[in-house]
Structure formats: C-alpha cells, structure tokens
Amino acid sequence: MNAKQLNPxxxxxxxxxxxxxxxxxxxxxISRPSKDLHSLSVKFVSAAAQVQGYRVIEPCLTxxxxxxxxxxxxxxxxxxxxxxxxxxxxxxTGLEVLFGFLHMSNKKERQNELFSLIWEDFADKL
Numbered sequence: 001m002n003a004k005q006l007n008p009x010x011x012x013x014x015x016x017x018x019x020x021x022x023x024x025x026x027x028x029x030i031s032r033p034s035k036d037l038h039s040l041s042v043k044f045v046s047a048a049a050q051v052q053g054y055r056v057i058e059p060c061l062t063x064x065x066x067x068x069x070x071x072x073x074x075x076x077x078x079x080x081x082x083x084x085x086x087x088x089x090x091x092x093t094g095l096e097v098l099f100g101f102l103h104m105s106n107k108k109e110r111q112n113e114l115f116s117l118i119w120e121d122f123a124d125k126l
Contacts, residue, residue: 001104003100003101003104003105004068004101006100006101006104007075008071008072008075008093008097009075010100011068011072011096011097011100011101011104012072012075012093012096012097012100013100014099014100014103014104015072015095015096015097015098015099015100015101015103016045016096016100018099018100018102018103018111019045019050019095019096019099019115020041020045022099022111022112022115022119023041023044023045024037024041026119026123027040027041027044044122046083047083047084047088047089047092048083048084048088048092049122050091050092050095050096051084051088051091051092051095052121052122053095053118053121053122054069054091054092054094054095056117056118056121057114057117057118060114060117061098061114065098065101065102068097068098068101069094069095069097069098070094071094071097072090072093072094072095072096072097072098073090073091073093073094073097074090074094075090075093075097098114099111099114099115102114
C-alpha cells in the first residue's frame, strides 16, 4: 500500500491512534496512579500540545514529511474544538497525518525519532 495515496482523513485517523499509543507507552514507564497517567495523556494529545510538538520537530522534517504535514494541515474538516483556533487545529491535524503516514509507510524508526524529540520537550514539564 502506498501511504501517499491515502486521503488525509484516513491518515489523521490512524495518526491520532499512533500518537496516543506512543504517549501511553511513554507514560507507562512513570510510576503514578492510572488516574494521573490518564490526565497526562489527555493533556499531551490535546490539539494545543500537538501544535507545540510540531514546533519542536519542524526544523528536523524532511521535504517529504513537510509535504505530508501540509496535506493534513490544509485538509478542511468541519470540526474544530473550541479550546484552540482553527489554525492550531489544522496544525494538530497535520501532525496526526504525518504520524499516520509514517506508520502506514512502515517508517517506525523515523516515527519514534520524531516522537522522542516531542517527548523530551514534554517530559521537562512533567
């Protein structure tokens, strides 16, 4: 399957799950009650946090990754949460599309490399 041929909605759907799983895997190594871990997970996968995550990895992205991100960012959805602006929501969607693309392209090493950069930034705030 060529992940580039998948539409942005499908890539975002997969990317959202992949991103959350990566977050949960990292949080599982922290010794805290599950209620606290869940709260941290929700905070980390929020659109606002994903925008911050994108800003962390943006300088490291390849041309292909930027192209994939832009496809997701420019994909128009009917929904957007009230907690962030439309622009921020689109950036978060672009990040999910990028992670969905990396997963569907079997580029797990690159997926983990980029997520590690985001995690390092977030972990400083735990």
